[in-house]
Every structure is written in C-alpha cells, then in structure tokens.
Amino acid sequence: MTGTVHIFRREMWQYFTSPIxxxxxxxxxxxxxxxxxxxxxxxxxxxxxNPSLIPDFMATAMIFFGPLLTMRMLAEExxxxxxxxxxxxxxxxxxxxxxxxxxxxxxxxxLLALTFTYQIIVVNISKPDMAHTICAYIGxxxxxxxxxxxxxxxxxxxxxxxxxxFLSIATLTFLYLGNVAGQIxxxxxxxxxxxQISLTGHYANSFAYGIVRAEDIxxxxxxxxxxxxxAVRVVESHRWR
Amino acid sequence: MQNDNIAITRSHLxxxxxxxxxxxxxxxxxxxxxxGSLSDIIIAALGIGLVGIVxxxxxxxxxxxxxxxxxxxxYGTSAxxxxxxxxxxxxxxxxxxxxxxxxxDMTEGQRFSISEETRNILRQVSTPIRITGFYSPxxxxxxxxxxxxxxxxxxxxxxxxxxxxxxxxxxxAQAERYGLTYDGEVFLSFLNADGSVDFTSLSALPRSExxxxxxxxxxxxxxxxxxxxxxxxxxxxxxxxLSAEPQGMSGINNGIQASGLITFPISLIDLAAVGGxxxxxxxALILARPTTDFSEAEIAVIDRYLRxxxxxxxxxxxxxxxxxFLRQDGLFSRYLWENFGIRxxxxxxxxxxxxxxxxxESVSAAVYPENDIARRLDEENAPTLFxxxxxxxxxxxxxxxxxxxxxxxxSTQSYGETNLQLLGETETYxxxxxxxxxxxxxxxxxxxxxxxGAKIVLTGDSDFATNSLVDTSGNAILFTDSLSxxxxxxxxxxFSPQAYGTGSPVIFVDGQMLDLIAFVxxxxxxxxxxxxxxxLWVRRMRA
Numbered sequence: 001m002t003g004t005v006h007i008f009r010r011e012m013w014q015y016f017t018s019p020i021x022x023x024x025x026x027x028x029x030x031x032x033x034x035x036x037x038x039x040x041x042x043x044x045x046x047x048x049x050n051p052s053l054i055p056d057f058m059a060t061a062m063i064f065f066g067p068l069l070t071m072r073m074l075a076e077e078x079x080x081x082x083x084x085x086x087x088x089x090x091x092x093x094x095x096x097x098x099x100x101x102x103x104x105x106x107x108x109x110x111l112l113a114l115t116f117t118y119q120i121i122v123v124n125i126s127k128p129d130m131a132h133t134i135c136a137y138i139g140x141x142x143x144x145x146x147x148x149x150x151x152x153x154x155x156x157x158x159x160x161x162x163x164x165x166f167l168s169i170a171t172l173t174f175l176y177l178g179n180v181a182g183q184i185x186x187x188x189x190x191x192x193x194x195x196q197i198s199l200t201g202h203y204a205n206s207f208a209y210g211i212v213r214a215e216d217i218x219x220x221x222x223x224x225x226x227x228x229x230x231a232v233r234v235v236e237s238h239r240w241r
Numbered sequence: 242m243q244n245d246n247i248a249i250t251r252s253h254l255x256x257x258x259x260x261x262x263x264x265x266x267x268x269x270x271x272x273x274x275x276x277g278s279l280s281d282i283i284i285a286a287l288g289i290g291l292v293g294i295v296x297x298x299x300x301x302x303x304x305x306x307x308x309x310x311x312x313x314x315x316y317g318t319s320a321x322x323x324x325x326x327x328x329x330x331x332x333x334x335x336x337x338x339x340x341x342x343x344x345x346d347m348t349e350g351q352r353f354s355i356s357e358e359t360r361n362i363l364r365q366v367s368t369p370i371r372i373t374g375f376y377s378p379x380x381x382x383x384x385x386x387x388x389x390x391x392x393x394x395x396x397x398x399x400x401x402x403x404x405x406x407x408x409x410x411x412x413x414a415q416a417e418r419y420g421l422t423y424d425g426e427v428f429l430s431f432l433n434a435d436g437s438v439d440f441t442s443l444s445a446l447p448r449s450e451x452x453x454x455x456x457x458x459x460x461x462x463x464x465x466x467x468x469x470x471x472x473x474x475x476x477x478x479x480x481x482x483l484s485a486e487p488q489g490m491s492g493i494n495n496g497i498q499a500s501g502l503i504t505f506p507i508s509l510i511d512l513a514a515v516g517g518x519x520x521x522x523x524x525a526l527i528l529a530r531p532t533t534d535f536s537e538a539e540i541a542v543i544d545r546y547l548r549x550x551x552x553x554x555x556x557x558x559x560x561x562x563x564x565x566f567l568r569q570d571g572l573f574s575r576y577l578w579e580n581f582g583i584r585x586x587x588x589x590x591x592x593x594x595x596x597x598x599x600x601x602e603s604v605s606a607a608v609y610p611e612n613d614i615a616r617r618l619d620e621e622n623a624p625t626l627f628x629x630x631x632x633x634x635x636x637x638x639x640x641x642x643x644x645x646x647x648x649x650x651x652s653t654q655s656y657g658e659t660n661l662q663l664l665g666e667t668e669t670y671x672x673x674x675x676x677x678x679x680x681x682x683x684x685x686x687x688x689x690x691x692x693x694g695a696k697i698v699l700t701g702d703s704d705f706a707t708n709s710l711v712d713t714s715g716n717a718i719l720f721t722d723s724l725s726x727x728x729x730x731x732x733x734x735x736f737s738p739q740a741y742g743t744g745s746p747v748i749f750v751d752g753q754m755l756d757l758i759a760f761v762x763x764x765x766x767x768x769x770x771x772x773x774x775x776x777l778w779v780r781r782m783r784a
Contacts, residue, residue, distance in 0.1 A: 019774040019778035019781070020774075022770050022773050022774025022775075022777065023771070023774050026767045029766050029767040032762075033763040033766060033767060034763055036762055040750075040755070040758060044750065117761075121758055121762070129348060129350075131347040131348065131349055134347065135347040135348075179382060180382070182378030182380065182381035186378055186410065187378070188376075188381070188408040188410075190275075191381050195381055195382075201385075205382060209348075209386070210346065210347045210348035210352070211345070211346055211347065212344070212345040212347060213344050213345075214343035214344075215335055215338040218334055218335045219335055222331030222332075222335060226324065229324060233320040233323065236316075236320070237317075237320070
C-alpha cells in the first residue's frame with residue numbers, strides 16, 4: 001500500500017509539474033467548451049439541453065485523451081531505463097501499476113470535474129435533470145477509468161510511446177465503434193457480441209440515458225481489473241525475461 | 242549506393258513459422274468455438290497453424306523446447322492462465338449481474354421505470370403475452386434500449402410477458418407473416434397453449450414519446466380485445482366505414498379493429514321498424530354523419546340504448562339537403578338538447594384567425610382539457626382540422642344528473658354563418674351582425690349522465706375522421722380518444738401526468754448571457770489552464 005501511495009504521489013507530481021499535462025487539459029476544456037456553447041446556441045428556445053452532453057463528448061474524446069494520459073507511463077520507464085530502478089526499489093509490481101493507474105484516473109477525474117462548470121451554468125439558465133447528468137458523469141468516469149487502464153496496459157507492452165499510443169487509440173476506437181457494429185456486421189449474433197465487449201455499449205444506452213445498471217459497472221470494473229492484471233504481469237516479466 | 246545484403250536465417254524462418262502458426266491456430270480455435278462446427282476455412286486455419294508449429298519445431302528446436310519447457314514457458318503460461326482465469330471470473334460476474342437485472346433509474350421523471358398505474362394493469366395479465374421485436378443488426382442499439390424496458394414488464398409479470406427478437410434480414414418470411422412495416426417494429430400477442438404466437442391477437446406497438454404509455458396501452462388493448470364492440474349505423478347514408486375512398490372511413494375502422502375492438506354495421510331504421518334494441522354488447526354507437534334526420538322511433542331506440550349506459554359518437558355536418566340530420570328544429574336535436582344540454586346549430590363556422598386553406602376550414606383554437614377526450618389534444622402541437630363545421634351549443638343546466646362541456650372551440654375572430662342557403666349555392670359568406678353567431682364557437686362537445694352512465698360526443702364536422710383528413714395532426718387523436726372515453730377504455734388505462742412529460746424545459750437566455758457563457762467556457766477556463774502550462778514551461782526553460 002505504501003508503495004502504491006509513493007508511486008501515485010510521484011506520478012501526480014509529474015502531472016502537475018508537466019506543461020504537457022496542462023496543454024492536454026487546456027485542449028480538452030477548449031473542445032468541451034466549444035461543444036457546450038454549440039449545443040446551448042442550438043438548443044435556445046427549441047429544446048432542453050442534453051443532460052449527458054459533455055459525458056457523451058468525453059466518450060469520443062477519450063479515444064485520444066486516454067492514450068495521451070497513459071502512453072508515457074510505463075513505456076518511458078522502459079525507454080529511459082528507469083524500469084530497472086523501479087523493479088529494484090522496495091515497491092512490488094502491483095504498486096507500480098496501480099499507483100500509476102490511480103494517478104492517471106485522478107488527473108482525468110479532475111479534468112472531468114472542471115467540465116462540471118458547464119452544469120453550474122446550465123442550472124442557472126434552465127432547470128436540467130441533474131440526477132440524469134450525474135448518472136452520465138458516473139458512467140463517463142468509469143468509461144475513462146477503463147480507457148486509462150487499456151492505455152496503461154499498452155504502455156507496459158512497449159518502450160515506444162508512439163507505438164503504445166497507436167495501439168491504445170486503435171483498441172479504443174474499436175471498443176468505441178463496437179456500439180454501432182450492427183451497421184457494419186450483418187451477422188446479428190456477431191454484432192451483439194461486439195457490442196457486449198464495447199465500451200460505448202455499456203455507456204450510451206444506460207448511463208447516458210440516466211440509468212445505472214449493475215452489469216455496466218461490473219463491465220468497467222472488469223476491464224480495469226483485467227487490463228491492470230495484464231500490465232502487472234508484463235511488468236513482472238521484466239524480472240524473468 | 243549502399244547495397245545491404247539481407248540474410249534470412251533458420252532462426253528467422255522458425256520465428257516466422259511460430260507467429261503464423263500460432264495466429265492461425267488461435268483464429269481457428271476461436272472460429273470453431275464461435276461457429277460450433279468445422280467449416281472449410283476453420284479446417285484450413287487449424288491446418289496452417291499445425292504446419293506452422295511443426296515447422297517452428299523443426300527449424301528452431303532449441304527455441305521450441307525452451308518455449309514449452311523453459312522458464313519463459315513456466316512464467317508465461319502462468320501469466321496467460323492467470324489472465325484467462327480473471328477474465329472468466331469477470332465474465333461470470335458480469336453474466337450473473339446481467340441476469341439479475343439490477344437497474345437504478347436516476348431520471349427525474351422515472352422515465353425508465355414502470356409506474357404503479359402500469360403495475361395495476363400488469364396484475365390483470367393471466368394469459369402469456371409475447372413481445373416480438375424485429376431488429377436487424379443495424380437496429381441493435383435500439384433493441385437494447387427497448388429491451389431494458391421490455392424486461393421490466395417481464396419481471397413485473399413473473400415471466401407472463403416474454404420477449405423474442407427476430408432479425409428481419411435473416412427471417413424475411415417471419416417478417417412478412419407479422420406484416421412488418423419498418424425495422425425496429427414491435428408486436429404484441431397472446432401465446433397459444435403450445436407456446437406459439439396467437440396471430441389473431443397480434444397488434445403492432447405504436448411509438449411515441451412515452452414508451453411506458455405505448456406498451457401499457459397496447460397490453461391493455463390486448464387484454465380487452467374482443468370485449469368491446471362498436472356499431473356503425475348505416476341506415477342514413479352515413480360515411481362508409483369500409484370505403485377506402487378519401488371520403489370513406491376505412492382508416493378509422495381499421496384503427497379501431499387494430500386496437501382490439503370489434504366493429505359491426507347496424508341499421509337504426511330496421512331496429513325502429515321492429516321495435517328492436519341496439520345489442521347489449523355495444524360499447525359505442527357511431528353516427529358518422531347521417532344525411533337525414535331521425536324519426537321518433539329511431540330516437541326511442543337510441544334513448545333505450547343510452548338509458549342502459551351506452552356511448553354515442555355523433556358526427557354532424559353542414560348539410561344542405563332537406564330534413565338534414567340534426568337540424569336545429571328537428572326531433573333528435575331537441576332530444577339531445579333537453580336530455581343532455583348539447584346541440585348542433587344550423588350554421589357554419591367561419592374563422593378568420595384559426596383556419597386551414599379557406600376560412601371555412603376550422604383549426605382548433607382552444608382546447609378544454611377537462612375531459613379525457615382533450616387529454617392529448619393541444620392547439621399548438623396537435624390541432625384538429627375540420628373542413629366545414631357546425632357550431633355547437635352547450636347548456637350547463639340540462640339536468641342535475643348531466644355533466645357536459647366543450648372540448649374544442651374556434652377563435653374569438655370566428656362567427657357562425659347562418660345563411661346556409663347562400664353558402665350552399667354560391668360558397669360565399671359574409672358576417673351579418675344581426676343574424677350570424679359571434680365566436681368563439683364550440684365545435685366538439687361532450688355530455689355524461691351520472692345516473693345512467695350514458696356518454697355522448699358531438700362533433701360539428703365528420704370530415705375530420707375520413708381517410709382524407711384523419712391523419713392530419715390531432716384528428717386521429719380526437720377520434721380515438723373520443724371513442725376511448727365512450728367505450729370506457731380510457732378508464733382502464735389512466736396515466737398520471739408525468740407519463741406525458743417532455744422532460745426539462747427549453748432554455749431561454751439573452752445574447753449578453755450567451756456571450757458571457759462563451760467567454761467563460763471557451764476563453765477563460767482553457768486560457769487559465771494553458772497559462773499555467775506556459776508558466777511551467779518558461780520556468781523549466783530558465784532553470
């Protein structure tokens with residue numbers, strides 16, 4: 001546990017002292033801000049504002065922002081040779097992976113919390129269904145956690161950050177588009193199976209509609225657990241390869 | 242120019258064979274599990290896989306031996322099995338939770354939960370009901386949205402309501418048998434004793450904003466199907482309920498039947514001639530614009546029916562013939578006026594504000610939602626359109642037992658043209674302050690006798706229910722909800738107002754506020770974050 005906290009603090013410090021993190025955060029806020037303004041203008045006197053507007057956007061944005069947050073995490077340690085130092089330090093492999101994951105997830109949570117400013121604005125100009133909005137935020141928070149876990153797993157597989165980011169983006173794109181597999185795949189069972197494993201299939205038809213389903217929580221928690229387990233095994237393999 | 246020689250060693254070939262063999266073997270096994278049988282492609286994949294592995298073992302025996310028995314194999318196998326075990330546990334946990342259907346509806350209006358009104362109706366379900374949905378792979382997302390609602394019905398009825406999904410692309414014959422009209426259409430039906438679909442009870446599920454209302458009403462219709470009978474009088478040259486012509490009423494007749502109600506023709510003249518009665522099973526009698534007025538004997542038939550709590554739907558019209566139906570000084574008009582406090586006036590509504598293509602086409606200007614008939618009508622979103630309508634009169638003090646009221650009125654800028662002869666001959670009209678009736682004028686009215694249970698809906702026009710106009714905006718709603726009230730169908734399916742809710746209100750902000758929002762969200766927030774990043778970067782550069 002101490003090892004996890006130590007790694008977590010080290011990573012958080014890196015996030016908050018790295019200009020790149022602020023560029024990523026600023027870019028995300030700029031995009032969500034533009035998207036929010038577009039919808040407000042479009043909705044004006046016509047329709048209620050979409051309660052899951054920002055979480056829906058974040059689901060798409062995570063294809064790129066997830067890997068941006070995670071691509072360096074383990075790949076950089078391998079490339080710069082600091083992985084050996086970490087492995088010989090008094091922290092176990094679980095602590096390394098979980099500490100890094102939690103720091104990325106917390107950073108993402110802070111970014112998500114910043115977008116809640118839009119909801120404060122909406123409350124002042126309309127009467128939104130806040131419970132629905134909070135439900136969508138819970139969903140996208142879990143979605144983000146799963147995306148980060150996938151990114152971290154790929155970061156553990158290679159010492160090249162670009163390769164890690166590319167593999168993460170490809171996987172997240174597949175898991176994002178899985179929700180619309182039926183548009184491409186003609187076999188209903190295959191399309192349904194792809195949907196079952198897709199990230200959006202467990203967000204777009206439940207959390208985004210204001211519904212919390214135990215199975216969706218289990219799915220996201222399962223993805224996080226499996227991805228972190230694989231990442232731990234990969235880190236562990238450095239000891240016996 | 243540099244000329245690099247590329248050397249291909251045994252080791253390289255062995256590695257290549259291991260990758261190709263391993264991948265092909267994995268794909269073959271996945272395909273085998275997926276299809277459940279060995280197709281040619283799967284056999285080919287497995288064959289390539291085996292050849293690859295054999296080549297690998299032959300070309301690089303040391304590597305192969307190390308892979309299956311060395312340290313890498315031990316740790317690697319342990320990691321793979323560990324991952325597979327965790328995957329299995331996660332999948333099992335997921336499936337258990339999926340089957341347990343643990344759902345929390347966080348929406349303000351509980352839009353994805355079933356209300357107590359629905360549960361009351363579901364308690365009446367004793368015969369198995371099947372929800373059959375047709376969804377192609379393209380409609381998979383819609384299927385999931387619908388399914389999470391349908392399964393609530395399945396749970397609430399302990400499985401008496403079940404779900405079945407069919408891919409219309411794979412089973413076009415089934416789609417044709419159900420009369421599928423669009424991808425994503427859902428049908429409701431009873432099940433026979435052998436578990437097959439009872440096609441005689443099949444009805445399509447309508448799609449509107451309130452999914453709960455749609456499903457529950459459809460279930461209610463199914464439950465009462467065959468128990469409500471509607472009669473159309475055909476003895477006074479009324480509009481033909483079987484005619485598919487623009488002036489016919491086959492549309493509403495089919496609609497009534499699709500709702501599970503039975504329709505029959507009836508002759509009031511024949512019944513009056515033999516002193517007969519309207520059958521006891523009549524839930525409503527429809528008078529779809531008789532052209533001639535009723536005799537005393539016919540009124541007596543209607544009176545006996547109403548005294549037993551019958552429902553009467555009267556569609557009058559502006560008629561130019563002699564002895565026109567429901568003329569103001571006629572017997573039937575007097576009967577309605579004296580007993581129910583409603584009557585049609587000998588005039589035609591001319592509306593200068595709320596009208597269709599001509600001033601004689603009356604569009605509902607105001608709706609009085611005091612009765613179930615007007616529950617879904619809305620002068621803005623679902624206005625009714627009448628071609629030429631008679632104004633109606635409603636008197637409150639007809640009898641202590643009688644309740645009555647307006648449903649729809651014309652605008653304040655309307656009047657009742659009383660010179661029908663001029664209108665009929667020249668199609669012209671002009672406001673005459675002394676003779677014409679000033680607006681607003683009632684065009685639809687209702688009456689209810691609390692003692693006998695008799696119900697009447699009177700409309701000044703019949704065109705609204707014809708094939709040419711019934712699909713126009715609120716016309717179909719007016720007809721179906723009127724009939725629903727008359728037959729008592731609406732008493733069985735009553736929803737609280739939230740079922741009609743449209744969610745949160747729209748937003749209203751001025752331009753200044755919009756600018757402020759844009760400044761805060763697009764410039765200020767990202768700007769501050771970028772600025773912090775810039776400061777950190779400058780500091781690093783200086784350090």
